Amino acid sequence: MSRLGYANIQTPSSNLRDSLELASLASSSAPSNRTSISSSASGASSRKLSADFQDPLDPANLAASDARSQSHLRSYSGHSTFDFSSNLFPLSSTTGSGYAPLGAPTSNVLSPHSTLGGGSLEKHKSLSYLNGLSLVIGLIIGSGIFSSPSQVNVNAGSPGASLIVWLVAGILAWTGASSYAELGGAIPLNGGAQVYLAKIFGELAGFLFTWCAVCVLKPGSAAIIAIIFGEYVVKAVVGTESVGGHTWANKGVALGGLLLLTAMNCISTKLGTRIGDLFMFLKFAALMGITVIGIVVAATGFSWAGDANRDWKDIGWFEGTSTDISAWAVALYAGLWAFDGWDNVNYVTGEFRNPHRDLPRVIHTSMPVVILCYILANIAYFFVLPLETIESSNTIAVEFGSQVFGPIGALVLALAVGASCLGALNATIFTSGRLVYIAGKEGYLPGSFGDIGLGGNTDSNRGRIRTRSWITRVLERLLSDEETGIGHTPINAMVLNYVLTAGYVLVGEFGTLLTFYGVAGYTFYFLTVLGLIVLRVKEPLLERPYKTWISTPIIFCCVSLFLLSRAVFSQPFQTLIVVGFVLVGIPIYYWRIRQRDGSGAERRSRDVNTSDRKWWQLWKVRILRSR
Helix, strand or coil: CECCHHHHECCCCHHHCCHHHHHHHHHCCCCCCCCCCCCCCCCCCCCCCCHHHHCCCCCCCHHHHHHHHCCCCCCCCCCCHHHCHHHCCCCCCCCECCECCCCCCCCCCCCCCCCCCCCCCCCCCCECHHHHHHHHHHHHCCCHHHHCCHHHHHHHCCHHHHHHHHHHHHHHHHHHHHHHHHHHHHCCCCCCHHHHHHHHHCHHHHHHHHHHHHHHHHHHHHHHHHHHHHHHHHHHHHCCCCCCCCHHHHHHHHHHHHHHHHHHHHHCHHHHHHHHHHHHHHHHHHHHHHHHHHHHHHHHCCCCCCCCCCHHHHCCCCCCCCCCHHHHHHHHHHHHHHCCCCCHHHHHHHHECCHHHHHHHHHHHHHHHHHHHHHHHHHHHHHHCCHHHHHHCCCHHHHHHHHHHCHHHHHHHHHHHHHHHHHHHHHHHHHHHHHHHHHHHHCCCCHHHHCCCHHHCCCCCCCCCCCCCHHHHHHHHHHCECCCECCCCCHHHHHHHHHHHHHHHHHCCCHHHHHHHHHHHHHHHHHHHHHHHHHHHHCCCCCCCECECCHHHHHHHHHHHHHHHHHHHHCHHHHHHHHHHHHHHHHHHHHHHHHHHCCHHHHHHHHHHHHHHHHHHHHHHHHHHHC
């Protein structure tokens, strides 16, 4: 994916410093011989605060004056790059129509939810490399590989051809993930594609992504995962042989699991990530168990019922391979969907302790691991099950367990698939809450969704357990975040995501939703990765701790166009519905921006009053840089 692999994490050069690098220097936790002066001791939105209010050398800035008075005692820099980027303008200012230069504030209005005393997730960095792995792997490995890889196998025509499709689909998904790794390193902010599109193509593009993702993409995909979780749990309870008749039981279990995971993620970031880590290891255990059992069955011929499968011996692995290009396209399309979720970690880049190092490591560890797991699991299925079963079943893991160990095996594998779905649901809840939170901070949604804790409470000490019995000490160690205690999470944002997801679960109609995901999802994937190429041209001096081959985003853009064209031609009417929904977001954008920024006359007045200020600000940034 890159020229140098992990070694391609470049050492910063003094000639390539821009606004985000200065921000990271100011907020670095590493020892420094100079004092960093911050305009904010909080996690206020880096892209909304006024230049006037955040000027670190402005005497009217109380935080800055306090920092100067205390500079001989300690640094007043925050823990995050995000408090600074709005008042640090890019030194390579290549502005253009529709292009928002990195570090430039998108609004000159000081939001009440982005004040100097506001809370911020990015200020308290807590995510590690392992947490990143669990977010990516946890969402990619959901139910698909356990339930119905049949679309790949049927259209490829043979076991060997289907394995090639899985490999190619994984590598193509890897190109998208690698492109996002570069964007995440260059723009280390929470929000993923929302932030990248807004910075590269302008706020309208970022808002339209938010409009689709918050309203449909994120809650819709979570609802599908929750429903599948409910189906497997109910199947495990009433018997794996039962078929249909449990629709509302499935939905009830789905809503219960959704509520439980949402509540746990509201308690603390630590609890949410630990749940994700646990489910990631359970998924690995299940997939490795399936692989080992498949090899043992192939070697010994063991079968609980009847004779062991001999198709893998008697039929050539490439016998019957399809020669129809369209069938291969459908197989590749299905394979790429099975790898969807690789962008999950970019929604929380700002909360990583070391995003420049960990983000590319997470991508280039998780993707090959998932590809390997998928290929090994499919080989195990071919060893144990007849080809007819593999190509027709939508509960292939249950069939696998039943063939090897009978009803007990079917029950265990049904529970394993349910646990895998629960892990994927946890990952999407965690990241969806961050997306809604950033949208609230930006003013795309009401500001209350950008709050931390209940009722906008941002006092990090308020969430700490004050009594010190051994029970409370254990609970605090298990549940609370190190710096902020319990409840320092985007609770309002997660509640909104729960309400929307629950609505989709109750409605239960996913046909149009899948088309929406195919068209809107890959349209924004395409635009975001295309933005990487634009950024290479517009900001050539931008520091990129990780830099992928230029062929990588080009390949992924071609793949995205292929997927889009297939969705458009196969479902033209539903595609028009998707386009209409996106267009509806345009007037909503201008309505929200008007509410956030005020009338046009007010904005022009502020621009006139601050036009000279920007030059002073740039001059002062250069002074800070030279010190």
